[in-house]
Amino acid sequence: MIRVLALLLALAGPALGEEVVSGLSQNRVSITADFDGSEILIFGAVKRDTPVDPDASRMDVIITVAGPGLPVTIRRKEKRLGIWVNTDYVEVDSAPSFYKVATSGPFRTTLTDTEDLRHKVSIERAIRSVGAPSSIQQAAVFTDALIRIRKRKNVYQEQPYTVVFQQQTLFRTTVKLPANLTEGNYLVRIFLTRDGKVVDAHQKTIYVSKVGLERWIYNLAHERPLIYGLLSLALAIGAGWAASAAFRFIRG
């Protein structure tokens, strides 16, 4: 019995006895009318059963933050009869609305290609993994374009050396969530790597939701569309009348 328990314990614990513990400065982001982005501190430590082995190679930390996945259509323009027209298109079932990779070292030495493939860490892998169709031969060209456009808009970010990793034990980084935030659950993943191999991984979730007036308008628009539409019209006519009355008053 004791032997079985010991075996289970040995299997459950990570091979080197190194574990990630982490926290977030906030795990809830409320979108209000004057929402202008939000900065979140992600911090944590490496929990060890034994002191740091001085001969062991350097450890690294990778932190990814991924927004909710949404379907997107990527279209390509071509010149037809003298004008530029959308022709071919590729649909991606789910591409994260926001994606950031922060590492404590250079990306390629922090994580090997095979480990990247397994855990889908880099931007390229995180997008590809969600099943771009194989029907169009150069689907990769389209997903490349998606990544290129979103990187330019800073929606997808790859930032090496932005995780501060002290004494191979304490780490922290800040993530700036943009003002154009999509509602949903943002998944934070923390990877502890050594020699490019993942030693331990950990997940957290940031809940992003609209609150107050924003929530009310959104719910009304989706649950009572007719009332919402009539209300919008009433608002428009009211404002139109008010402006006219105000101007009449000003002119005496």
Place this chain on the structure above:
Amino acid sequence: MQIYLPIAEVSVNAFLLLGLGGIVGILSGMFGVGGGFLMTPLLFFIGIPPAVAVATEANQIVASSFSGVLAHLKRKTVDLKMGTVLLAGGLVGAAVGVQVFAMLRAMGQVDLLVKLCYVIFLGIIGGLMFIESLNAIRRMRKAPGSYAQRKKHNWIHALPLKVKFRTSGLYISVIPPLIVGLFVGVLAAIMGVGGGFIMVPAMIYLLGMPTKVVVGTSLFQIIFVTGFTTLMHATTNYTVDMALALLLLIGGVVGAQIGARIGVKMKAEQLRILLALMVLAVCGKLALDLLLQPAELYNIGAGGHG
């Protein structure tokens, strides 16, 4: 001051929206156009999703047109009878147009067709108006006093169902205004605008209405067509953004009042030549977009083909 729009799900500067609303509102009050053909592309440009921009713009046009119509009603420059006839045609046209739009959407390429529609109609109307107004001004310079005779008798006057439109000083059949309303309604639904920029020249050149009456009457008719469109978008696509509409219309209604007063002080020919230039400028911009190679050949759209 940044503000987060609940339906569009983007954060934009509130003063930018107020300013855009104001400028388009002034033009709207001056020319009797809803301003949708200017505002919708501007909203695309500042990053509002197209579906939200088109639907919300319809709502905003209701406000600026209503404000404008009140100013015109006071000066008795709205032909309510003509407006109602045009509206009857317009609503039927809008309903047909929404169906055509859905059909084009299913075929894909709806963006291209909308843009081509813009280029063709803006080009034709802007060009014709420009030439006509230029000639009118030249005639006025040569012989002041001998005003251009526009009330010609043509085939339109031979049609049955004649009605007296007192405010416009016309005695014509209801068939041409009904057809004009229908046609504009179809185009308005497809292009996502009020249709004033088509309606105004159609009333001047096809129906022979006096320019001063045309503006108010066009606004009157636009209120109902865009109100109908707003409801359609709100109930089928959930794309009307109340917060965005409110900011645009605060700027818009104030602008429309100012515009209506500027409009009174200007000569009809000057008004028309300015509108023509504006229409041609938008047309030129859209044509260049279609003809020049874009910097980025790829573009990202929301999920679902269409």
